[in-house]
Amino acid sequence: MEQSFRIAVIPGDGIGGEVIAAGQQVLEALARGSGGTCRFEWIEYPWGSAYYAGHGVMMDPKGLELLQDTDAIYFGAVGWENVPDHTSLWGLRLNITQNFDQWANIRPVKFLPGIQSPLRRADTADLGWIVVRENSEGEYAGLGGRNLAGRGPGNEVAVQTALFTEAGCERIIRFAFDLALDRTVPKVSSVTKSNAQQYGMVLWDEVFRRVAADYPGVETESILVDAMSAKFVLQPESLSVVVASNLFADILSDLGSALAGSLGLAASANLNPERRFPSMFEPVHGSAPDIAGRGISNPVGAIASGALMLDHLGLPGEARRLEQAIEAVTASGIRTRDVGGSAGTAEVTEAVIAALRATAAGGAG
Numbered sequence: 001m002e003q004s005f006r007i008a009v010i011p012g013d014g015i016g017g018e019v020i021a022a023g024q025q026v027l028e029a030l031a032r033g034s035g036g037t038c039r040f041e042w043i044e045y046p047w048g049s050a051y052y053a054g055h056g057v058m059m060d061p062k063g064l065e066l067l068q069d070t071d072a073i074y075f076g077a078v079g080w081e082n083v084p085d086h087t088s089l090w091g092l093r094l095n096i097t098q099n100f101d102q103w104a105n106i107r108p109v110k111f112l113p114g115i116q117s118p119l120r121r122a123d124t125a126d127l128g129w130i131v132v133r134e135n136s137e138g139e140y141a142g143l144g145g146r147n148l149a150g151r152g153p154g155n156e157v158a159v160q161t162a163l164f165t166e167a168g169c170e171r172i173i174r175f176a177f178d179l180a181l182d183r184t185v186p187k188v189s190s191v192t193k194s195n196a197q198q199y200g201m202v203l204w205d206e207v208f209r210r211v212a213a214d215y216p217g218v219e220t221e222s223i224l225v226d227a228m229s230a231k232f233v234l235q236p237e238s239l240s241v242v243v244a245s246n247l248f249a250d251i252l253s254d255l256g257s258a259l260a261g262s263l264g265l266a267a268s269a270n271l272n273p274e275r276r277f278p279s280m281f282e283p284v285h286g287s288a289p290d291i292a293g294r295g296i297s298n299p300v301g302a303i304a305s306g307a308l309m310l311d312h313l314g315l316p317g318e319a320r321r322l323e324q325a326i327e328a329v330t331a332s333g334i335r336t337r338d339v340g341g342s343a344g345t346a347e348v349t350e351a352v353i354a355a356l357r358a359t360a361a362g363g364a365g
Contacts, residue, residue, distance in 0.1 A: 002036045002037065002038065002039060003037065003038045003039075003313075003314075003315075004038070004039050004040075004041060005038065005039070005040050005041065005071040005072065005313055006041045006043060006069070006070045006071050007040050007041065007042055007043070007070060007071060007072050007073070007074050007309075008043050008044075008045060008066070008067050008070040008072070008073045008074065008278070009024065009042050009043065009044040009045065009073075009074050010044075010045050010047055010048070010073065010074070010075045010076065010092075011044070011046075011048070011076040012047070012048040012049075012075060012076040012077045012078045012092065012287065013048045013049045013050070013076070013077055013078050013079055013080045013088070013287040013292075014077055014079070014080065014286070014287025014288050014289050014292040015076075015077060015285075015287060015288045015291060015292050015297035016048070016075075016076020016077030016078070016287055017076060018292070018293075018295070018297050018299070018345055019076060019077075019283055019297055019298070019299045019301065019302035019303075019345070020074060020075075020076040020302055022299035022302060022303065022345055022346075022348075022349040023074065023299065023302040023303050023305065023306045024040075024042060024074070025349055025353065026299075026303050026306060026322070026325075026349060026352050026353055026356070027040060027306050027310075027322075028040065029353040029356055029357070030310075030318055030321065030322060030356055033356055033357060033360035034318060037315070037318065038313075038315055038318065043066075043070065045059070045060070045063065045066070045067075047059035047060065047063060047092055048078060048080070048088075048092065049078070049079070049080035049082055049083045049088055050080075052082070052083050052087075052088070052091070053082055057091060058078075058083070058087070058088055058091030058092040058095070059091065059092050059095065063095075064095070064096070064099050064100070067096065067100070067278060068277065068278070070278050071278060071313060072278050072279055072280070072281060072309050072312060072313060073096065073278050073279070073280035073281065074280075074281055074282075074305075074306070074309065075093065075096075075280050075281065075282035076282065076283070076287075076302070077282075077283070077285065077286050077287040077288070078092050078093050078286075078287060079286055079287045079289075080287060080289065081289065090142070093282075094140070094142075096270075096280055097135055097136070097270050097280065098136065098142070099277075100272055100277035100278065100279075100280070101136060101272050101274075101276065101277060102135055102136070102270035102271055102272045102277070102279055102280060103134065103135050103136035103137075103168070103171065103172065103271075103272070103273075104132065104133075104134075104135060104171075104172060104175050104270075104271040104272075104273055105132070105133035105134075105135035105249070105268060105269065105270050105271070106130055106131070106132055106133070106179070106268065106269050106271065106308070107130070107131040107133065107249070107253040107256070107257075107266060107267070107268045107284060108128070108129075108130050108131075108266075108267060108304075108308075109127075109128060109129050109130070109131060109253070109256035109257060109259070109260055109266075110128050110260060110265070110304075111127045111128055111260050111261070112260070112261070112265060112300075112326065112327055112330040112331075113327055113330055113331035114330040114331040114332065114333060114335065115260070115261040115262075115265065115330050115335065115339050115340075116261065116339070116340055117259055117260060117261050118258070118259065118261075119233065119236065119259045121236060121237065122236075122259070122260075125236070125237045126237075127236050127237060129236070129239035129240055129241065129242060129256070130179065130183075130240075130241050130242070131242045131244065131249050131252055131253040131256060132172065132175060132176040132179065132241060132242065132243040132244070132249065133172075133244060133245075133246060133249030133250060133253065134168065134169070134172040134243075134244070134245050134246050134249065135172075135246060135270055136168060136246075137162075137163040137164065137165060137168045137246065138162055138163065138164060138168075138200075138245035138246035138247060139160075139162045139245060139246050139247035140246040140247065140250075141161070141162065141163035141246075143160075143161040143162075143163055144158070144159040144160040144161045145158075145159060146158045146159075147159075162197075162200050162245075162247075163200075164199075164200035164201070164203050164204055164245070166203060166207060169203060169204050169207040169208075170207050170210075170211060172243060173188075173190070173204075173207055173208050173211045173243055174211050174214075175243075175273065176188050176241050176243035177211060177212070177214070177215045177218055177241075179241050180215075180218050180240060180241040181215070181217075181218065183240050183241060184240075185219075185240040186217060186218045186219065186240070187218060187219040187220070187221075187239075187240040187241065188212070188215075188218055188219075188220050188221075188240070188241045188242075188243055189220075189221050189222075189223060189228070189239060189240070189241065189242045189243070190204070190205070190208045190220070190221070190222045190223070190243055190244070191223060191224075191225050191228050191242060191243065191244035191245070191248045191249070191252065192204055192205050192208075192222055192223070192224060192225065193224055193225050193226075193248070195224065200245075201245075204245065205222060208220075208222060208243075209222075225244070225248045225252070228242070228244075228248075228252060229251075229252065229255060232252065232255050232256055232259060233255075233259065236259065253266070253268075253284065254266075254284065257284055261339050262298060262338040262339045263284055263285040263301070263338075264283070264285050264297070264298030264300060264301050264336065264338045264339065265298065265300045265301055265304070265339065266283060266284035266285065266301050266304075267281075267283060267284070267301050267302075267304035267305040267307070267308055268281070268282055268283070268284050268305060268308070269281050269305070269308040269309070269312065270282070271312065279309075279312055281305040281306065281308050281309040281312070282302075282305055283301030283302040283304075283305050284301055285298075285301055295344045295345050295346060296336060296337055296344050296345060297336070297345050298336040298338050298339065298345070298348070299336075299345050299348055299349050299352075300326060300330070300336075300348065303322065303326060303349075303352060304322075304323070304326060306322065307319045307322040307323050307326075310322065321356060321359055322352075322356070324355075324359065325352050325355035325356045325359065326352060326355075328355040328358075329348065329351045329352050329355055332351070334347060334348055334351045335348070336348055
């Protein structure tokens with residue numbers, strides 16, 4: 001029985017449009033080869049910095065209402081020189097993640113075949129882990145303000161408050177433990193800074209220990225964020241699931257992606273696990289104004305985000321096929337410039353589609 005999914009598409013800024021278009025082509029090819037398992041209806045919205053230039057806002061004021069009636073959101077990138085970064089981020093991406101309570105952000109760190117890692121250990125070890133990011137509060141809660149500008153230049157005060165709630169900590173930590181149960185190595189590493197942040201991170205540590213008691217079969221460790229950044233480089237083979245606050249996970253996941261070869265490879269999912277709202281899937285990289293429009297952007301992160309979306313939509317078999325197609329392409333040497341290749345966006349996209357066709361043909365045989 002065919003399943004039909006309504007997917008909201010927000011290409012956003014810069015290379016966002018290029019990589020999301022590539023992802024759509026791949027997903028359409030996968031649907032055609034699925035034997036009638038699935039099909040996609042795409043509803044595209046032109047929100048972003050260009051929209052801001054014409055309307056003074058990053059998205060339609062009724063945008064959340066429009067997005068609510070979809071099965072998932074496929075998002076490209078946000079950010080351009082005509083809009084301050086905090087305005088573009090809070091006006092579009094964070095506007096969606098906060099209001100749709102997409103509180104769990106997962107960012108797999110995958111070392112793909114054929115991609116040279118700057119990490120020498122990747123030559124001899126089988127590496128790969130998942131960063132689980134608290135996505136609704138912490139350092140990105142948006143609490144604070146600026147005041148006292150009337151005192152004159154140099155006297156303004158800015159206060160940025162990190163929010164840690166017991167409920168928020170517990171749900172993301174428990175999510176990480178549940179994820180670890182399905183890993184080859186069931187282990188959760190908690191990232192903290194409770195030696196210096198004696199309120200929020202101490203609460204985080206206490207909740208972590210309490211939740212860990214419910215998962216006796218899962219190995220645990222709690223590591224300060226500075227030590228964890230070193231561990232990503234020096235002991236990556238010891239990692240399985242890493243759970244961290246909004247800011248810490250944001251930074252560490254980028255480090256992990258760089259170690260895997262490029263931010264252009266990195267996928268992510270912003271999940272509302274209760275499914276009260278649609279979840280959003282996006283590559284980790286930004287809008288990359290320096291290469292936008294040149295046809296050389298790496299579409300792998302966006303395509304891999306499409307695989308995460310397939311998993312969320314209840315299509316794990318199709319998700320694995322897509323992941324295997326990506327691996328076949330990188331192993332074959334077809335790579336964009338950011339990972340040492342010479343292929344363009346279109347060439348990589350066509351290669352992934354060809355790999356999907358090959359697996360479909362093989363399955364038919």
